[in-house]
Amino acid sequence: MMEEMLTLEKFEEASEVLNGVIRETKLVYSEFLSAQSGNKVYIKPENMQLTGAYKVRGAYYTMSTLTKEERDRGVITASAGNHAQGVAYAAQCYGCKATIVMPTTTPLMKVNRTKSYGAEVVLYGDVYDEACAHAYELADEYGYTFIHPFDDLRVATGQGTIAMEIFKELPLVDYILVPIGGGGLATGVSTLAKLLNPKIQVIGVEPAKANCMQVSLEKGEVTSLPTVNTIADGTAVKTPGRNIFPYIQKNLDGVITVEDDELIVAFLDMVENHKMVVENSGLLTVAALKHLDVQNKKVVSILSGGNMDIITMSSVVQQGLIFRDRIFTVSIYLPDKPGELHKVSGILARESGNVIKLEYNQFVTTNRNSAVELTITLEAFGTEHKHQILGALTKEGYNPRLVMARL
Numbered sequence: 355m356m357e358e359m360l361t362l363e364k365f366e367e368a369s370e371v372l373n374g375v376i377r378e379t380k381l382v383y384s385e386f387l388s389a390q391s392g393n394k395v396y397i398k399p400e401n402m403q404l405t406g407a408y409k410v411r412g413a414y415y416t417m418s419t420l421t422k423e424e425r426d427r428g429v430i431t432a433s434a435g436n437h438a439q440g441v442a443y444a445a446q447c448y449g450c451k452a453t454i455v456m457p458t459t460t461p462l463m464k465v466n467r468t469k470s471y472g473a474e475v476v477l478y479g480d481v482y483d484e485a486c487a488h489a490y491e492l493a494d495e496y497g498y499t500f501i502h503p504f505d506d507l508r509v510a511t512g513q514g515t516i517a518m519e520i521f522k523e524l525p526l527v528d529y530i531l532v533p534i535g536g537g538g539l540a541t542g543v544s545t546l547a548k549l550l551n552p553k554i555q556v557i558g559v560e561p562a563k564a565n566c567m568q569v570s571l572e573k574g575e576v577t578s579l580p581t582v583n584t585i586a587d588g589t590a591v592k593t594p595g596r597n598i599f600p601y602i603q604k605n606l607d608g609v610i611t612v613e614d615d616e617l618i619v620a621f622l623d624m625v626e627n628h629k630m631v632v633e634n635s636g637l638l639t640v641a642a643l644k645h646l647d648v649q650n651k652k653v654v655s656i657l658s659g660g661n662m663d664i665i666t667m668s669s670v671v672q673q674g675l676i677f678r679d680r681i682f683t684v685s686i687y688l689p690d691k692p693g694e695l696h697k698v699s700g701i702l703a704r705e706s707g708n709v710i711k712l713e714y715n716q717f718v719t720t721n722r723n724s725a726v727e728l729t730i731t732l733e734a735f736g737t738e739h740k741h742q743i744l745g746a747l748t749k750e751g752y753n754p755r756l757v758m759a760r761l
Contacts, residue, residue: 359507360514360545360601368415369515375414375447377404381523381654386627391643393529393653398520401632401660405439406467407588408513408658409503412538413440415512416501417448425450430498432456432486434535434587435464436659437503442471453498455489457481459587463663481582482535483592504538505595514542520654521550528651531639533658534558534567534609535589541598543656544605557646558602558609559638561586561617567594567602568609575599585614585670588635588659615677616641622674624657633662634670676759679737681710683759684744686752687725690716698728701750707743708733731759 358364379399387395400408417429428451431441438454445452452473456465459480469475478488486503493500502509516539520527530547534540537558544556560568561584570577578593594602620637624630632640639655646653662670675681688694695714702709711731718727734740747754 359511360542362546362549364511365514365518365542365546365549368411368512369518371415371418372411372512372515375404376410377402379403379519381520382628384628386623387640387643387655391646391653392649393643393646393651395643396524396527396652396654397628397640398516398654398656399630400516401630401636401657403659405436405443406659406661407436407439407633407636408516408539408656409433409436409440410443411440411515412506412509412512412542413437413501414444414447415515416506416508417441417444419508420499424499428453428496428498429501430455430489430493431501431503432482432489433503434482434485434590435460435468435661436588438464438468438473438475439471439661441501442468442473445473446471453489453492455485455492457485461587461661461663461666464661467661481590481592502595504536504541504591505597506538507597510538510542510545510598510601512542513539514546516656517543517546517550521547524652524654526652527554527654529555529557529646529648529653531557531559531610531642531646531653531655533589533635533638533656534560534594535564535591535635537567537594537598537602539656539658540567540606541595541601544607545601548605555607556605557642558606559642560609560611561589561638562611562613564590565609565611566591568611570594570599571603571606571609574603584634585666586617586634586638588633589638610642610645612638612641612645616644618670618674619677621670622678625671630657631660631662631667632657633659634666636660679734679740681731681733681759682740683729683731683757684747684754685727685729685757686747686754687718687727688752690726695728697750698730698747698752701746702730702732702743705743705746706735706739729757
């Protein structure tokens with residue numbers, strides 16, 4: 355099957371099957387990201403795709419290759435959310451039963467969206483790998499047809515149609531950045547890209563604490579991580595795919611890893627500059643642009659999905675504002691006597707510092723007349739403005755001490 359599936363003919367077949375089923379996600383040139391990186395950066399907004407992610411491509415194409423008997427048995431898969439929705443949607447289109455096993459940590463929005471397509475959802479395990487093992491058990495017990503989220507060459511073929519669309523719009527593309535969880539997307543995109551232009555550079559991007567593909571490539575064999583820990587839940591995979599690994603070895607030109615903090619900043623960049631909500635896994639390729647050591651190249655960053663729940667979004671926005679020094683908390687000591695609080699507020703008003711929160715602790719010492727603690731959370735315009743406020747407090751005789759922001 356390996357030699358039969360990932361061929362130019364199969365990629366073209368998948369593209370035809372998906373025509374009229376998926377949304378058209380045309381490349382968007384990013385002036386902001388281009389200026390930041392020194393390259394001509396285009397984003398492939400699969401966060402705007404049907405079901406909110408690229409996964410519907412591989413799921414629907416694979417469903418189209420199943421026999422009637424395989425569909426009649428019902429399908430099952432394991433997924434942290436995006437493949438789940440893709441399989442659920444495809445099963446609904448083909449009129450067959452779908453059972454989806456999802457980790458218990460899956461964002462509620464992804465669970466509810468999967469159910470909305472008529473699938474039965476089973477929550478099991480803390481990470482994808484545990485959910486997948488349980489899905490295999492259920493498949494054996496009930497005879498379901500298993501559709502693997504990434505270690506299936508049919509799925510990888512469907513995902514690879516992204517590369518065909520990129521080349522149609524940008525034939526002279528130099529670099530394609532692709533997120534990696536288990537490796538299905540990277541397999542399809544890198545294999546087709548090399549078929550269309552062997553000189554193209556396809557770079558995978560993983561979370562620094564979920565870099566199973568990078569470790570596997572370094573060791574020359576599929577390797578499991580003992581643990582994964584990342585806010586990019588869609589790429590929190592311990593073990594990459596074994597069937598697809600030879601294609602990754604042959605066609606992927608490297609792996610970049612990014613820290614979770616970088617994803618938080620990338621989220622704000624996309625919201626502020628492109629008015630787009632992109633989930634953390636989808637932001638991997640945006641964060642990776644700062645690590646790409648090239649200039650004046652045509653670079654495409656694949657935004658793999660946009661299924662982020664409101665609670666996660668709120669947390670990311672708050673953390674992003676803290677990282678950018680738009681919000682900070684400062685602690686100062688002042689005598690417990692009338693007028694001191696008014697004096698401090700006057701300084702902050704003069705420096706245009708917007709107070710978000712105040713905490714007044716009279717019991718920080720046994721001698722209240724000597725000192726009480728005032729903890730202030732402020733909104734600023736950025737790092738320069740933050741230091742301006744701190745400098746003003748220092749000049750007036752206070753000794754401001756930065757503490758962890760308290761929102």
